[in-house]
Amino acid sequence: MAKLTVRDLDVRGKRVFLRVDYNVPLEEKDGKMVITDATRIVETLPTLKLLIEKGGKLILAAHLGRPKGRRDATLSLQPVAVKLSGLLGKPVTFVDDCIGEKVAQAVAAMKDGDVLLLENVRYYNEEEKNDPAFAEKLARVADVYVNDAFGAAHRAHASTEGVARVVARRGGQCAAGLLMERELKFLGDELENPARPFVVILGGAKVSDKIKVIDRLLEKANTILIGGAMAYTFKLAHGEKIGKSLVEPDHKQTALDAEAKAKKLGVKFELPVDVVVATPVDTGKLNKKGKPVFDFTNVRTVNGNIPDDAEGFGVGEKTAAHYAEIIKGAKTILWNGPLGMFEDARFAASTNIVAQAVADATRQGAKSIIGGGDSVKALKKAGLGDRVTFMSTGGGASLEFLEGAVLPGVAALTDK
Numbered sequence: 001m002a003k004l005t006v007r008d009l010d011v012r013g014k015r016v017f018l019r020v021d022y023n024v025p026l027e028e029k030d031g032k033m034v035i036t037d038a039t040r041i042v043e044t045l046p047t048l049k050l051l052i053e054k055g056g057k058l059i060l061a062a063h064l065g066r067p068k069g070r071r072d073a074t075l076s077l078q079p080v081a082v083k084l085s086g087l088l089g090k091p092v093t094f095v096d097d098c099i100g101e102k103v104a105q106a107v108a109a110m111k112d113g114d115v116l117l118l119e120n121v122r123y124y125n126e127e128e129k130n131d132p133a134f135a136e137k138l139a140r141v142a143d144v145y146v147n148d149a150f151g152a153a154h155r156a157h158a159s160t161e162g163v164a165r166v167v168a169r170r171g172g173q174c175a176a177g178l179l180m181e182r183e184l185k186f187l188g189d190e191l192e193n194p195a196r197p198f199v200v201i202l203g204g205a206k207v208s209d210k211i212k213v214i215d216r217l218l219e220k221a222n223t224i225l226i227g228g229a230m231a232y233t234f235k236l237a238h239g240e241k242i243g244k245s246l247v248e249p250d251h252k253q254t255a256l257d258a259e260a261k262a263k264k265l266g267v268k269f270e271l272p273v274d275v276v277v278a279t280p281v282d283t284g285k286l287n288k289k290g291k292p293v294f295d296f297t298n299v300r301t302v303n304g305n306i307p308d309d310a311e312g313f314g315v316g317e318k319t320a321a322h323y324a325e326i327i328k329g330a331k332t333i334l335w336n337g338p339l340g341m342f343e344d345a346r347f348a349a350s351t352n353i354v355a356q357a358v359a360d361a362t363r364q365g366a367k368s369i370i371g372g373g374d375s376v377k378a379l380k381k382a383g384l385g386d387r388v389t390f391m392s393t394g395g396g397a398s399l400e401f402l403e404g405a406v407l408p409g410v411a412a413l414t415d416k
Contacts, residue, residue, distance in 0.1 A: 003184070004175040004414040006047055006146055011056030013112055017142035017167070018051070018177070019159050019409075020044050021149035021393060022062035022080045033079050040151070041084055043393055047148045047177035048088060048115065055112040059141055061098060061121055061159045063152065069125030081117045092117055098124070099137040107141040121159045128157050135162025142167050148177025150184075151372075153409030154397040164412035174414045179393065184410065186369050186390040187401050194332035195367060196222055201323070201354060203228030203337030204374070207251045207258075212403040213336065214258050223268040223330075225323045227315045227339030227350065231272050234259075235306075243306035244280060270323065274303045274316030276340065276347055299346050313347040314340015320350035324357035333358055336371030336402065338378040352382045359387035372398035 021040050026033045035041075051058055065075040081094035091114075095106045098118040106116055121127045126134030135158040139145075145167040147153065152160050164174040176184065200221045202210055207230045217224065226234060232245040237252035262269035278296035285293040301316045315323075320339065327333060335358060342351040355378060362368045370376055372392035379385050392398040401407055 002416040003181075003410065004173060004416055005181050006050055006054075006175055006177055008416070009054070009144060009146075009173060009175055011051060011054045011144055014056055014143040015107060015110075015141055016051055016056040016058050016144045016146055017139065017163055018047070018058055018060050018146045019149045019152070019163070020060050020062050020177075021151040022060075022077060023064050023151065024080065026064075026074070026079065028074070033074055033076070035079055035083050038083055038087070040393055041080065041087060043179050044148050044177065045087060047146070047179060050178065051146070052088075052090075052113045052115070056144070057107070057110040057112060058115045059107060060115065060117045061138065061163075062117075062149070063122040063127070063159070064120050065122070067120060067122050069123070071123050075120055075122075077117060077120050084115070084117065088115065090115065095119060099134070099140070103141060121157075127159060128155070130156050130158050130162045132162065134158045135166050139163045139166035142172070144172055145174040146177050147174070147409050147413060148179045149409065150180050150392070151394040151397050153180070153394070153407040154400045154405070156408035160409040161412045164409075168412070168414065174412060176410075176413055180410075182390065183392055183394060183398075183401075187371070187392060187398060190332070190367065190369065191220065191334065191402075194220065196332070197330050198332040198334075199223045199225065199327055199330040201225045201227070201327070201333070201335040201337075201339075201358075203230070203339045203351075205229040205246060207233045207248055207255055209399070210337070211251070211254055211258065213399060215261070216402065216404050217334070218258070218261050218265055218267055221267055223270065223326055224262065225270045225326065227272060227319075227323075227354075228337050229312070230337075231275075231315065232306075232312055234271050241305040241308070242312065243277065243308050243310045245277075245306055245312040268326075270326070272315040272319040273322070274301050274318045275306060275312045276301050276314045276316055276350070277306055277310040277312050278346070279309050280311050296344075296346070313344070314342075315350045317349055317353065320353035324353055327354065327357040327361050328364075330361055330366050333361060333366055333368040334371060334402075335368070335375050336373075336399065338374050342374075342378045342381060348381075351378050355379050355382040355384050359384045362388050371402060
C-alpha cells in the first residue's frame, strides 16, 4: 500500500521529528571517535534538504550501536552532528539527550529550516521496549513524523513505531522520507513485476537465514544462483563431503525442498561446481571477542568433495564465470549476500567476478538491486558501488522485507 511521503507534506513552521539511520561505523583516533564510513548520513541528505527547503524545523533522532540503556561516550552521536553539518553546509545543533527539558528548550529556540540532532535514543532501555510513556516523551516536540531509517524499520521501537502512533493519534501526519521511499520502491514495487529474465544471487552463511527469501523469490525468479557458506548445506544434502566448512546439518531437507520447488516451478536453481578451500590452523591467539584466531594455509580450488582437513571460503572461479554468463542476459538482478569471504583477497575472486558482471549488465540496461548488508560492502570494496541501480541501506530490514514481512516502521506511516 502506498504511503505518504515528504513530498506530500506542508511542514513550514512545523516541528518535524525525523527518524534517521545514523548507525555509522566509528573508530578511535587520537582520543576522538571518528566516522569511517558516512554513507548512511549522505543517503539522508536529499530528505533533509527538501524538508529544510519546505521550511520545517528538523529534529533528528537515531541510534548508534548497542549501549544497552546506559550512556557510552564511544557511542555518542556528537561526531555525527559535526559530519552532518559539513555535508549540509549549515549548522547542526546537538543536544546530549533525546527527551526532557533540555530538548524542549533547544526545539523552542529553532527557526524554520534549522536542524537539531538528538543524542542516541538507545541510551534509554525504553527505546527498544517501545515503551508508550517514552514514546510520548519523544513525541513531545513533534508536529509531524517522518521515517527515513529503513535499516531500522523492521524494529517496533519507540522512535521507529511508537512516536508515529502518538503523532497519528493527535491527528498529525506520518510520512516516509525519500530514502525510505526508494527502498520500498526498489525492494518492493520493482520486484513485484520484474523485467525478465529475473536473476537472483543469494549468498551468506546460513540456509535458515535465507529460506524464507528463497521460498518467496522462487515464485518470481527465472534463475537463482547460490553461493556463500550456505552452499555447503546444499552440498551436504547431496551427499558430498564438506570438510570443516560452516554447515547446517538440520537444514538438509530444507535445502532439498527448495530445489524441488524450483524444479516444480521451472526455476533454474544453480549450485557451485567448484569451491575455494583452505586448511585452518589455530594460532593459539584470541580476538577482541575472545574467539580463537585461525591462519588459513594451503589455499586451493576443489571440485566436488571438500577434504576433511579443509574449509570452504567461497565459490570457485569456474562457478563465478558460469554465474557471470547467466547474469549477462538478465534484465532484473537482485543480489543479497556475497559468494565467499570477500574481505580476504585470497577468497574474494568469485564475489568480484559476479560484482563486475552485475555492473556490466547494469550498463547494458538491466536493473540491479543490491539487498543491503555485506553485498553492499563487497560491491564497494570492488570499486563498483556506483555502477548498480540501487543499493539498500538496510541489512536485516532488507531481508525481512524481501521475505514479505510487514515492517513496523513502515506500517505505522500514513496511507495515501
